[in-house]
Structure formats: C-alpha cells, structure tokens
Amino acid sequence: MPEQFNWRDAVRSRVSTFGLHPSAEADVVEEVTEHLESQYLELVPRIGADAARAQLLAELNDREFDETAPLLQKREHIPPTRVLGASSFWRDVRYSFRSFRRTPATLFAGATALALGIGLTTLMFSVIYGLLLRGLPYQRSENIATIFRADPQDRGQEDLVPFSDFVRYKSTQRTFAALGGYASATVNVSGGQDAERARVARVTAGFLDVTGVQPIVGRIFGVDDNIVGAPATAVLSFAMWRDRYQLDSTVVGQSINLNGRPFTIIGVMPERFEFPQRERMWVSLQLDPAQFSAGQGLGLTLVGKIRTGISFETANHDLASISKQLAKENADTAAVRDFARPYVRAMVPTRVYALLYAMFAAVLLVLMVSCANVANLLLDRISNRSRENAIRVALGASRGAIFRQTLIESGVVAAYASILGVILAQGGIVAFNRWAADIRADLPFWMDVRLHVPVMLFVIAIATVASLLAGIVPAVLSSRVDPGASLKLGAHVSSTRRVARIGNAFVVLEIALSSALLLTAGFVTTSIVRINDLNPRFRTQDIFTARVTALTKDSAINKTRFEAIESALANTPGIGGVYLGNGIPGTGWSGTRVAIEGRTYDKPRNRPSSRWLAVTPGFFSTFDVAVTRGRAITSADREGTLRVAVVSETFVQRHFPREDPVGKRIRLGDDAVAEWATIVGVVPTMFADSPDGNWPTEVITALWQERQFNNVAIALRGPEESVSLVALRKVLARVAPDVPVSDAATMPELLSRATWPNRVFGGMFVIFAIVALLLAAIGLYAIVSISVGRRTREMGVRLALGATHANVVGIICREGMKQSTIGIAIGFALGAALTQLGRAALFEVKPGDPTVIIAVACVLAATSLVASLMPALAATRVDPARALRAD
Amino acid sequence: MLKDELKKGSTEFLLLALLESEPRHGYDLQKLIESRSKGVLTFSVASLYPLLYKMEAREWIVGRWVEKASERRRRYYDLTPTGRLALEEQRLNWREFVAAINRVTGVKYA
Numbered sequence: 001m002p003e004q005f006n007w008r009d010a011v012r013s014r015v016s017t018f019g020l021h022p023s024a025e026a027d028v029v030e031e032v033t034e035h036l037e038s039q040y041l042e043l044v045p046r047i048g049a050d051a052a053r054a055q056l057l058a059e060l061n062d063r064e065f066d067e068t069a070p071l072l073q074k075r076e077h078i079p080p081t082r083v084l085g086a087s088s089f090w091r092d093v094r095y096s097f098r099s100f101r102r103t104p105a106t107l108f109a110g111a112t113a114l115a116l117g118i119g120l121t122t123l124m125f126s127v128i129y130g131l132l133l134r135g136l137p138y139q140r141s142e143n144i145a146t147i148f149r150a151d152p153q154d155r156g157q158e159d160l161v162p163f164s165d166f167v168r169y170k171s172t173q174r175t176f177a178a179l180g181g182y183a184s185a186t187v188n189v190s191g192g193q194d195a196e197r198a199r200v201a202r203v204t205a206g207f208l209d210v211t212g213v214q215p216i217v218g219r220i221f222g223v224d225d226n227i228v229g230a231p232a233t234a235v236l237s238f239a240m241w242r243d244r245y246q247l248d249s250t251v252v253g254q255s256i257n258l259n260g261r262p263f264t265i266i267g268v269m270p271e272r273f274e275f276p277q278r279e280r281m282w283v284s285l286q287l288d289p290a291q292f293s294a295g296q297g298l299g300l301t302l303v304g305k306i307r308t309g310i311s312f313e314t315a316n317h318d319l320a321s322i323s324k325q326l327a328k329e330n331a332d333t334a335a336v337r338d339f340a341r342p343y344v345r346a347m348v349p350t351r352v353y354a355l356l357y358a359m360f361a362a363v364l365l366v367l368m369v370s371c372a373n374v375a376n377l378l379l380d381r382i383s384n385r386s387r388e389n390a391i392r393v394a395l396g397a398s399r400g401a402i403f404r405q406t407l408i409e410s411g412v413v414a415a416y417a418s419i420l421g422v423i424l425a426q427g428g429i430v431a432f433n434r435w436a437a438d439i440r441a442d443l444p445f446w447m448d449v450r451l452h453v454p455v456m457l458f459v460i461a462i463a464t465v466a467s468l469l470a471g472i473v474p475a476v477l478s479s480r481v482d483p484g485a486s487l488k489l490g491a492h493v494s495s496t497r498r499v500a501r502i503g504n505a506f507v508v509l510e511i512a513l514s515s516a517l518l519l520t521a522g523f524v525t526t527s528i529v530r531i532n533d534l535n536p537r538f539r540t541q542d543i544f545t546a547r548v549t550a551l552t553k554d555s556a557i558n559k560t561r562f563e564a565i566e567s568a569l570a571n572t573p574g575i576g577g578v579y580l581g582n583g584i585p586g587t588g589w590s591g592t593r594v595a596i597e598g599r600t601y602d603k604p605r606n607r608p609s610s611r612w613l614a615v616t617p618g619f620f621s622t623f624d625v626a627v628t629r630g631r632a633i634t635s636a637d638r639e640g641t642l643r644v645a646v647v648s649e650t651f652v653q654r655h656f657p658r659e660d661p662v663g664k665r666i667r668l669g670d671d672a673v674a675e676w677a678t679i680v681g682v683v684p685t686m687f688a689d690s691p692d693g694n695w696p697t698e699v700i701t702a703l704w705q706e707r708q709f710n711n712v713a714i715a716l717r718g719p720e721e722s723v724s725l726v727a728l729r730k731v732l733a734r735v736a737p738d739v740p741v742s743d744a745a746t747m748p749e750l751l752s753r754a755t756w757p758n759r760v761f762g763g764m765f766v767i768f769a770i771v772a773l774l775l776a777a778i779g780l781y782a783i784v785s786i787s788v789g790r791r792t793r794e795m796g797v798r799l800a801l802g803a804t805h806a807n808v809v810g811i812i813c814r815e816g817m818k819q820s821t822i823g824i825a826i827g828f829a830l831g832a833a834l835t836q837l838g839r840a841a842l843f844e845v846k847p848g849d850p851t852v853i854i855a856v857a858c859v860l861a862a863t864s865l866v867a868s869l870m871p872a873l874a875a876t877r878v879d880p881a882r883a884l885r886a887d
Numbered sequence: 888m889l890k891d892e893l894k895k896g897s898t899e900f901l902l903l904a905l906l907e908s909e910p911r912h913g914y915d916l917q918k919l920i921e922s923r924s925k926g927v928l929t930f931s932v933a934s935l936y937p938l939l940y941k942m943e944a945r946e947w948i949v950g951r952w953v954e955k956a957s958e959r960r961r962r963y964y965d966l967t968p969t970g971r972l973a974l975e976e977q978r979l980n981w982r983e984f985v986a987a988i989n990r991v992t993g994v995k996y997a
Contacts, residue, residue: 003942027952027962028936029961030962031913031936031950031961031962032913032932032936033913034912034914034960034961034962035912035913035917035932035944035960036932038914039914039917059932060932060933061933061934062931062934063931063933064933064934064937065932065937067937067941068936068937068940071937071940071941071944467898780946840925846950
C-alpha cells in the first residue's frame with residue numbers, strides 16, 4: 001500500500017483561487033482528484049512515492065492548468081437567484097402563496113393573531129388621530145391657539161382673560177393674524193315659533209375670522225358690531241337656520257329674541273360649524289372698553305390664529321411683553337401670565353392625553369405579542385423546512401434568497417393580517433362612534449374617528465414593521481442553513497432544537513408582555529368596579545332631573561313661577577319627592593368662594609372655595625340626605641327670615657377642626673357686602689365633581705332665600721313611569737306652559753357621564769389584555785406542542801422504562817411553567833411601569849395593590865398551566881412501541 | 888516528442904477520435920494517448936483538462952458523472968452530434984493535409 005497523500009486538499013487549494021461557483025468547484029475538485037489519485041497509485045510502484053508525488057504536484061501546479069478557470073466559470077455559470085431582481089421577487093411571492101396553500105392553517109393562525117394586533121393598534125390610532133392629531137377642520141388649524149390666564153399663586157389654575165386686557169392685547173399684539181374672545185351662555189330664544197334654550201357664544205369681532213370659515217348667507221361680525229349702542233347682531237348656525245327658519249334665504253335682516261332682547265340676524269354659518277363648542281348661535285359682544293381699567297371686565301376665552309411662519313414660542317413672547325405692561329397698571333394681576341397653546345392640546349384635558357397614549361402603548365404591546373406569535377409560526381415552518389432550504393442552497397440558491405423568501409412569507413402573513421386588521425378596526429370604530437353618540441356627553445365637536453388617509457398610511461407602516469419584526473429572526477435562522485450538516489440523516493433534530501430555543505425566548509417575551517398588560521388591566525378593572533360601586537352618599541335610583549328656565553328678567557315673578565311649579569309637582573300623584581335648586585348634586589354643584597366670620601383675607605381670591613347648592617327643603621327627602629348634627633333646611637327658611645346654611649363634614653374638618661360649626665357664620669360669593677349665613681346643620685360629604693381626587697368641601701343654602709332666579713334644576717323622585725320628561729311637561733303645561741325644559745336625564749345617566757372615560761377606556765384596556773393573554777396562551781401551547789412532538793421518542797423511552805403518565809405530564813408542564821414564571825416576572829416589572837403611565841385611568845386603587853397583583857398572577861399561572869397541560873396530556877397517549885420506531 | 892504547436896493542433900483530433908467508440912474519463916484518455924503513441928504523446932492534468940473543458944464549452948463533448956459498480960464516481964466524456972461532425976471534418980482535413988505533404992515530399996508509406 002503506497003503512502004497516502006491527500007490529493008483532494010491539494011487540488012482544492014489549487015482551484016480555490018479561480019473564483020468558481022461552489023458547485024463548479026466541487027465538480028472540478030472531484031474530477032481532478034480522482035485523476036491524480038489513480039495516477040499516483042500507478043506511479044508509486046514504478047518511481048516511488050516521493051517522486052510520484054513531486055511529479056504530479058508539479059503537473060498540477062503547471063501554469064497551463066490556469067486555463068481551466070475561464071472555461072469553468074463559463075461552463076458552470078448557472079445564475080444564482082438574484083436577490084434584488086423584480087421577477088424573482090414575484091416568483092418568491094408566488095412561491096409563498098403556493099406554500100401557504102399547502103399549509104393554510106399556518107397562514108390563518110398567523111394572520112389572525114397579527115390582525116388582532118394590527119386591528120387594535122389601528123383602532124387606537126384612529127381615535128388618537130381623530131381626537132388629538134387631526135386638529136380642527138379649518139385652514140391652517142395647527143396655527144389656531146387658545147389663550148388662558150394662569151396664576152402661579154393659585155396652583156396654576158387656568159382662568160379667563162378680562163375684557164379690558166383682551167382689548168389691550170388686540171390693539172398691541174403683532175403675532176396673531178386674527179384674535180377674538182368669547183363667553184358662552186345659554187339663553188332663551190323666542191320670536192318666530194317655539195321657545196327654546198340654546199347655547200350661544202357672545203363673541204368679539206375677529207373671533208369667527210380665526211377659523212377662516214365664511215358664512216353661507218350674509219356676513220360675520222365686524223368691529224362696528226362690538227360698539228355699544230350699535231344694533232345687536234346675531235349669526236345663526238346651520239342647525240338653527242334649518243330648525244327655526246326652514247333654510248329661508250331671506251333670514252338676514254330678520255329679528256330674533258334672546259332672553260327677551262331683539263337681535264338682527266346678519267348671517268348663517270355652514271353646516272356642522274359649531275366653533276368653539278357646539279354653539280347654536282353667535283351674538284356680538286357689546287362692551288365699552290373705556291369703562292374698564294386693567295384687569296376688569298367680563299372674563300373671556302381668547303382664540304387666535306398665529307401668523308404663518310411664527311411659532312407659538314414667539315407668540316407667547318409677544319403676549320408676555322404685553323402682560324408685563326399690564327401688570328404695571330394693575331398690581332393685583334402682577335403675577336399672572338397669559339399664554340397661548342395649540343387649541344386642541346389646550347381643550348383636551350391632560351389626563352385624557354395621558355390615558356390615550358397609555359392605551360396606545362398598551363396596544364403596541366399587543367401588537368408585539370402577535371408579532372412574536374407569527375415569528376414562532378414561521379420558526380416552526382423553517383425548522384420543518386431546513387432540509388428543503390439545504391437542498392436549495394446546495395442547488396445554487398444564495399443565502400440571501402432564502403433570507404428573502406422567509407421575509408416575504410412574513411410579509412404575506414402581514415398583508416393578509418392588515419386587510420383583516422382594517423376590517424376589525426372599522427368594526428371597532430363603528431362601535432366607538434355608536435357609543436360616543438349614546439353617551440350624550442359633550443364630546444369635542446372636531447372629534448372625527450374614521451379611517452382617514454393618514455390612518456391607512458399608519459396601517460401600512462405598522463404592517464411593514466410587524467412583518468419585519470416577525471420575520472427577521474426566522475429569516476436569519478433559515479439562511480444560516482448548512483447544506484452539509486442539514487442533509488445528513490437525523491440532522492433535523494439538531495436544527496430543530498436551535499429553533500426551539502429561540503421559539504422559547506419568543507414565548508417568554510409574549511408572556512412577559514401580556515402579563516404587563518394584564519397587570520395594568522387588573523388595576524383598571526378594579527377601579528371600574530370601585531367606580532360602579534361608588535357610594536355618592538345621596539340617592540341616585542328612581543330620580544329624574546331637568547332644568548327649567550324663566551322667561552322674564554324679573555326675579556320676583558320668576559320666583560313665584562318656580563314656587564307654583566314646586567307645589568304643582570308635589571301635588572302630582574306618583575311623584576315621591578320634589579327638589580328645586582340651583583344645581584343637581586353629583587356633577588352639578590356650583591362653585592363659590594366662602595368667607596368665614598372672624599377670619600381675615602388679604603385679597604378676595606385668597607378666600608377658600610367650596611362647592612355650593614341652593615336647595616328647597618325637598619333636597620333632603622328626595623336624595624335621602626340626613627343631617628348628622630343640627631338641622632336641615634326647612635320650609636320655614638324663607639325670604640325675610642335668618643339666612644341659613646348647612647355644611648358638609650369635609651367643610652367642618654377643613655375650617656372648624658376643633659370647633660362646633662353650628663352657629664358660626666359664613667358669607668358666600670365675591671360680594672363683600674353679602675348677607676351672613678348662619679350654619680345650622682352638618683351633612684355627610686357627598687360626591688361632587690369627578691370621581692377621582694378628594695371630595696371638595698360643600699355648602700348648602702336655602703333656595704327661597706336667594707335673590708336671583710333665572711333658572712332652576714329640578715329633581716323628581718319616583719317610579720320611572722311617574723317621573724319623566726313627559727310627566728314633567730304635563731305638569732308644566734298646567735302652571736307654566738311657556739317655560740323651556742332642558743337637560744333632561746336620570747340621575748344614574750348624569751353620574752355615568754362623569755365616569756365614562758374610566759369605564760370606556762378601562763374596558764378597552766381589559767379587552768387589550770385579554771387579547772394579549774389569549775395570544776400568549778396560544779403561543780405557549782404551540783411551543784409546548786412542538787417540543788412534545790420533538791420529544792415523542794424520549795417520552796416513548798420513558799414510558800417504556802416505567803415512567804408513569806403523571807411523570808411525563810410533570811416533565812412537560814415543568815418546561816412550560818418555567819417559561820411562564822420567567823415571563824411573568826419580567827412582565828410584572830414592565831407592568832409596574834405601564835401602570836404609572838395609565839394612572840389617569842385608576843380610581844381609588846394604588847398601583848401596588850397586592851390583591852390585584854396576586855389575582856393577576858393566579859390568572860396567568862392558570863392560563864399557562866392549561867396551555868402546557870393540553871400538549872402534555874397528548875404526550876401521555878404516545879405508544880412506546882411506535883415512538884421508538886419513529887425517526 | 889512532438890513540438891508543442893503541432894501537438895496542440897492535433898490533440899483535439901486525437902481526443903475526439905478516442906471518444907468515438909465509447910465514453911471515457913480523463914485519466915483513461917491520458918493513458919490511452921500515452922500507450923497508443925508509445926510515449927511520444929504525453930499529457931498531464933494541467934494540459935488535458937483545459938482541452939477537455941474547451942471542447943465541452945464548444946459542445947463537441949459532454950461530461951457526465953457515472954457511478955459504476957465497484958468503481959468510483961467518475962466524469963465520463965462522450966461525443967455530441969456536433970463533436971461527431973467536427974471529428975469527420977478533422978479527419979477529412981487531415982487526409983488532405985497528409986496527401987498534400989506526400990505529394991510535395993514524395994514520401995510514400997508502404
């Protein structure tokens with residue numbers, strides 16, 4: 001036997017510099033090696049191994065052999081798959097469709113999971129876009145600003161700008177193309193047909209110009225309309241024009257009576273124009289600037305349109321320099337600052353902003369969970385296809401082509417998912433809008449939640465990102481295939497194992513994200529339950545409320561009217577309680593400043609503020625409110641008798657912590673000469689304002705001791721059929737047929753309006769979390785199933801060697817639960833951060849509430865257990881004999 | 888040993904002729920040429936394979952991997968129809984060339 005020599009290596013190193021395609025190189029190496037080996041075997045006996053080897057190596061290294069290079073390059077040039085070619089791109093897309101047709105379940109499962117993520121994200125984005133980003137539906141609406149006054153000494157509370165200061169701004173400013181102010185009011189409209197209550201904005205010239213919207217009939221206000229003594233003018237909304245004048249084109253010049261005063265109609269605005277807040281009409285504000293010194297006059301909300309090319313910063317700088325000038329003239333307002341903010345940003349409360357963006361973050365997490373699900377499905381596919389991919393590489397496919405093929409598959413899933421997701425989002429939008437119409441809350445008029453073009457672009461963007469997120473890891477893994485190793489027998493197992501490890505990581509991620517969401521949702525749900533269980537400390541069931549308005553300016557006549565209405569209602573069978581007052585408890589309290597006798601206040605604004613209701617004695621019986629000390633307000637508390645007040649326990653704690661409040665005297669309102677009211681009783685603190693935050697102090701006075709009577713709130717207690725708008729109108733028809741009734745609602749309706757953001761957005765949070773949990777459970781189930789499939793043989797061996805079914809179930813569940821535990825731990829850390837973001841939606845729940853954490857952990861553990869138990873039980877049905885024969 | 892020029896011009900003819908009767912692999916061709924020319928014509932891997940690949944590129948011959956029982960996998964070359972035509976043409980040329988030489992030199996083979 002001659003000495004061995006590795007001719008293959010020699011040939012390979014000789015050929016390797018030729019730059020051949022791998023398959024051409026493999027061919028020539030094999031052919032020449034075989035040649036040289038045969039020749040070597042024959043030469044060695046004749047001339048010896050060393051000489052033979054030297055001769056053949058010399059021949060191999062002869063320059064002449066280089067001539068093979070160009071020939072081989074030409075001969076074997078099978079063009080590899082072009083990575084960037086358009087035709088091969090479509091071929092790959094067609095191939096993906098074909099291969100998905102063979103396994104429709106993968107496509108269906110992947111697209112459904114991703115569609116949930118894309119659908120929820122799109123829904124949330126369309127709400128954010130329609131409410132916050134789209135802005136007002138006017139030209140250059142991003143330049144429309146509202147100007148508020150902030151007093152840093154009064155916790156930065158926003159205030160209106162006095163008329164006199166507005167006049168100064170208007171004449172001095174240089175940064176606004178249009179500037180105007182308004183004060184909203186609700187007035188009685190008469191003249192022509194029925195009396196009605198309507199929301200009207202008293203506006204200055206320039207106000208309507210801010211929007212750039214032109215009237216469809218007539219004109220809008222000019223500077224002359226604001227001059228005192230000029231004819232009072234009004235501009236109608238389209239709705240008012242339609243309802244009262246049947247779109248009569250000769251309406252301009254006609255007269256309309258507001259609170260008994262005639263106004264000349266000068267124009268009509270286009271349909272759906274309700275700026276600034278669902279206005280029915282605009283009237284000219286007529287005030288004489290000369291009458292007011294700095295800081296005086298009616299409080300206005302200012303709106304302006306900043307000139308093109310000028311930033312909010314510059315505009316605010318301009319305002320600040322005028323403010324400084326004003327402060328010199330009026331020491332009382334020295335500290336206040338007026339500042340302009342984008343209209344929508346200023347009008348939407350910060351907590352709604354925070355809530356919407358927290359929810360957007362939540363749906364992005366759902367989207368990530370669904371991406372991880374798709375990634376896992378693709379991983380499973382490529383592990384089943386590692387052999388196919390190895391053959392493709394061996395046959396000349398480049399790794400780039402395999403990489404792209406996998407990405408295209410995830411793109412195909414994302415394409416289906418985005419179509420499905422848009423359908424889901426559209427369903428959600430319809431539901432959202434229907435709910436918004438049902439809720440009858442004062443939603444912003446500019447809110448327009450639809451699949452706008454930017455929303456659709458957003459869908460395309462997130463679908464692209466999602467397909468990359470879901471496809472990148474599987475694509476990298478699939479292109480790393482090693483044809484040599486993968487084509488060997490049993491190689492499948494090792495590559496599957498690597499894929500499974502990454503799949504496990506994805507499942508941990510899914511569980512982590514959905515745990516975070518579920519934890520947040522747990523807190524939110526708890527707070528919804530607390531809100532629904534909220535005890536307002538007054539009766540809310542079987543109570544109907546409305547507001548009636550007097551038609552005259554004479555308070556004495558109005559008072560007589562209201563007293564007649566009260567007694568007529570009290571004598572109506574079926575009505576168990578009648579209340580009249582200046583507001584409805586709950587969200588309808590008025591606010592006032594309170595001065596306590598014997599205490600001194602530097603400035604009027606330093607007096608404490610309090611919620612305030614002026615009530616008839618019926619308040620206590622209708623709302624089941626009982627005094628805890630002293631007495632309630634009775635029918636004896638009338639005009640001419642001692643002025644009385646009842647205060648809440650919070651009021652006592654705040655102002656009389658160590659004294660008996662009964663007998664103390666307080667004075668309400670800004671008027672320093674108002675009559676003192678003597679405290680005669682104490683009631684429990686009732687729910688007021690919004691459900692969150694501390695309940696404010698409350699003062700209750702006697703309605704019939706008041707002086708001003710324009711309108712009153714009415715509450716009637718009784719079964720639904722006896723207390724309703726119809727029943728109220730029937731009684732009013734007898735005693736006061738012409739008074740308008742407005743704001744009819746039941747007490748529970750009123751309360752639910754105050755709490756709707758918590759309930760609706762909270763409910764959506766819960767839906768997001770449940771979707772994420774389901775996706776994660778499916779992901780866990782899939783990964784455990786794959787692992788069970790991989791370990792069929794092992795389980796067979798274990799069963800054959802005497803393992804019980806319980807042992808097998810235990811082994812598999814332990815694996816699933818290990819991932820769940822890691823995932824839940826990571827998720828809770830994440831959830832703590834998310835809860836901070838979603839804090840605005842929480843009510844009476846602390847983000848660290850242990851009962852919530854434990855409950856959520858139990859739900860998660862149970863779900864994970866079920867998801868891994870199902871495949872584990874399947875594993876026990878393995879027949880040892882068959883399992884051992886497999887593979 | 889023949890001069891390189893002459894050898895190059897004629898070796899393609901030789902290879903075509905050797906492949907006429909049956910497909911052969913590279914080492915087989917090298918041995919046959921050497922033995923039949925009684926050592927006058929010799930080849931090495933460096934001279935043989937550029938030639939074979941050139942002929943293959945011209946589609947005169949085609950190489951196929953063949954596994955025979957109890958033998959290693961080898962690349963066998965076979966004549967294509969084009970190769971057969973080329974062989975006929977070369978034979979014709981050769982005959983004319985030899986006849987012309989003979990007429991000029993008066994050399995006569997027995």
